[in-house]
Structures are given as structure tokens and as C-alpha cells.
Amino acid sequence: MSSHAERTLDPSLFQLSDQEKEWALEIKQAIEDLPDLDVLSDFMCVNLAIAGKGSVDWALDRAYKMQETRKEYNIALTYEEGKRALQKLAENIPCGLLSYDFDLHTGKCTLVLHFAESIKASMRDPRKADEICRGVHYLCYSTFPSLESVRVGNLHIFECEGWDMxxxxxxxxxxxxxxxxxxxxxxxxxxxxxxxxMTNVVLAMVKKLVSKDVACKWKFGLKFYAAGATTLCSLYV
Incomplete structure (x- = not known):
């Protein structure tokens, strides 16, 4: 395979079923019928259709949340702003992102992060917390570049060694x-x-402040075993 092919997403990752097309058109129309909701791109309407399995109510809820997030953190959704936001995210949590793996064939993305380092950065300065939030929002766009990636989903792995109260x-x-x-x-x-x-207690409290469809996919208390490694950090640092 050529180096160019290795860097190119498989076109099949962008294919839609007839059912998904119907869902996307219905969601697009529902959004356009609401004057207080910003019009979204066709690609985002398709994302909403696939992720919500055609639920218009779910799609509208997410569309409103995205709009509120863009306003709160002054997100313009431009390529140049996205590059700056992701660069700032890396500067704020230089030890936070341990690994970023994206499979060009399946569209699945796996992130490995150091939980304690990520949270420490947001504690030092409230402005950093906002910068991290802006970067995380753009990170979502970068980890779901195809329709198949929305279908199969992502895996985020947090190493929590080093956490304290x-x-x-x-x-x-x-x-x-x-x-x-x-x-x-x-x-x-x-x-x-x-x-x-104590970390389990804190995470259980956080789960109450996020949506149920996100919280139900959290698993904590997991252990990692590998020869010569006691934590995930030791594999990357």
C-alpha cells in the first residue's frame, strides 16, 4: 500500500444506508423549523442521525447543547481556530495525552490519557479550564472524522494513578x-x-452531572496487567 493510501480514509466509511438518509433529512428539517437553533451542516445532521439512531428529540437535545457550548467558549468552528484550540490543549496538558490511535480502515479512535495530569491543568487557572473545554470540543471533531467512526464509537482510557483529593x-x-x-x-x-x-466516589458524583447516555458508558475500578508495567503511563513515558 502506498504512503498516500495509508493516510487516506476508506470512502466506504462515509456511506449511508437508506434508513440513515431518512433519519438525517428528518432531523435536518426539524432543526430548520426551530428559529432559535443554528442550522447545522449536512454532515453533522447525519452524525446526529447515526449517533441517536434516528431519534429527533435526542438530536435536538444534542444540537442545543452544542450551540450552548459554542456560545459559552466562543467557538467559531473554523479550521484555523480548531488548530489553535488543539495546540493550546496540548500545551495545557502536556502529559495528559499518552496515546492517540486512529484506525483508517474501521474509523475507530482510541485515546489513552493521564487523568490526574488532565485535571491538575484545569485546577491551576480557571482560564485554562475554558481553554481545555474549547480544545476538547474540537478534539471530538478530530476523533469522529467519518460516519463509520460515529457508528463504531471511540474508546477513551484514563490512567488514574496519582489522583488525590x-x-x-x-x-x-x-x-x-x-x-x-x-x-x-x-x-x-x-x-x-x-x-x-475515593476516586470512584468522585467519579460517581460526576456521573450525576452528565447525561445518562454518557454516564452509562463509564467503567471504573479497572486494573491493567502487563509484563514489566504496573500502570498505563509506564508504557508511554
């Missing part, structure tokens, strides 16, 4: 979650590894 800012964790896949039309499975009893 001084990082227990429940509202900050919920705020970051709400700016990302709690408003973006997506299917994300989230695994938290090596959580202490």
Missing part, C-alpha cells in the same frame, strides 16, 4: 465532559484504570 473538583470534571462528548453526537466508551475508593 486535592484534585477532586467534581464541577471541573463535569464541565470538561459536557464540553465534549456530552454534547457532541458520539458514542464513547470510557474506562478508568487504577482508581482508588
Amino acid at each position: 486535592r484534585m477532586a473538583r467534581v464541577e471541573n470534571i463535569a464541565k470538561i465532559t459536557n464540553s465534549g462528548h456530552d454534547c457532541f453526537p458520539s458514542n464513547v466508551i470510557t474506562h478508568f484504570y487504577h482508581t482508588s475508593s
Whole structure:
């Protein structure tokens, strides 16, 4: 396979079924019928249709959440702004993102993140928390570039070794979650590894502040076992 082909998404990842087309057209019309809701691109209407399995109510709820997030964090949804937001995200949590793996053939994205490092960054300065939220919103766009990626969903893995109660800012964790896949039309499975009893309590509190369809896909208290490695961080750092 050529290097160009390796960098190109398979066109089949963008195919729609007849049912999904009907859903998308119905959702597009429902959005256009609401004057207080910004018109979305056809691609985003399709995302809403696939992620919500045709539910117009679910799609409208997500559309309103995305609009509120864009207004709260002054997100213009431009390519240049997205690049800056993602660069700023990397600067704010330089040790937070351990791995980013995207399968060009299946459209599935797997992120491995250091939970403690990510949260510490948002605690130091409220402005950093807003910058992180803006970056996380754009990160959702980058991890769901095809229709098949919306269908199969993403996997987010958090290493929680190093967490302590001084990082227990429940509202900050919920705020970051709400700016990302709690408003973006997506299917994300989230695994938290090596959580202490207190971390489990904090995460249980956060789950009450995010939507149920996001919270139900959280699993914590997981353990990682590999020869010569005790934490996920030791595999990447």
C-alpha cells in the first residue's frame, strides 16, 4: 500500500444506508423549523442521525447543547481556530495525552490519557479550564472524522494513578465532559484504570452531572496487567 493510501480514509466509511438518509433529512428539517437553533451542516445532521439512531428529540437535545457550548467558549468552528484550540490543549496538558490511535480502515479512535495530569491543568487557572473545554470540543471533531467512526464509537482510557483529593473538583470534571462528548453526537466508551475508593466516589458524583447516555458508558475500578508495567503511563513515558 502506498504512503498516500495509508493516510487516506476508506470512502466506504462515509456511506449511508437508506434508513440513515431518512433519519438525517428528518432531523435536518426539524432543526430548520426551530428559529432559535443554528442550522447545522449536512454532515453533522447525519452524525446526529447515526449517533441517536434516528431519534429527533435526542438530536435536538444534542444540537442545543452544542450551540450552548459554542456560545459559552466562543467557538467559531473554523479550521484555523480548531488548530489553535488543539495546540493550546496540548500545551495545557502536556502529559495528559499518552496515546492517540486512529484506525483508517474501521474509523475507530482510541485515546489513552493521564487523568490526574488532565485535571491538575484545569485546577491551576480557571482560564485554562475554558481553554481545555474549547480544545476538547474540537478534539471530538478530530476523533469522529467519518460516519463509520460515529457508528463504531471511540474508546477513551484514563490512567488514574496519582489522583488525590486535592484534585477532586467534581464541577471541573463535569464541565470538561459536557464540553465534549456530552454534547457532541458520539458514542464513547470510557474506562478508568487504577482508581482508588475515593476516586470512584468522585467519579460517581460526576456521573450525576452528565447525561445518562454518557454516564452509562463509564467503567471504573479497572486494573491493567502487563509484563514489566504496573500502570498505563509506564508504557508511554
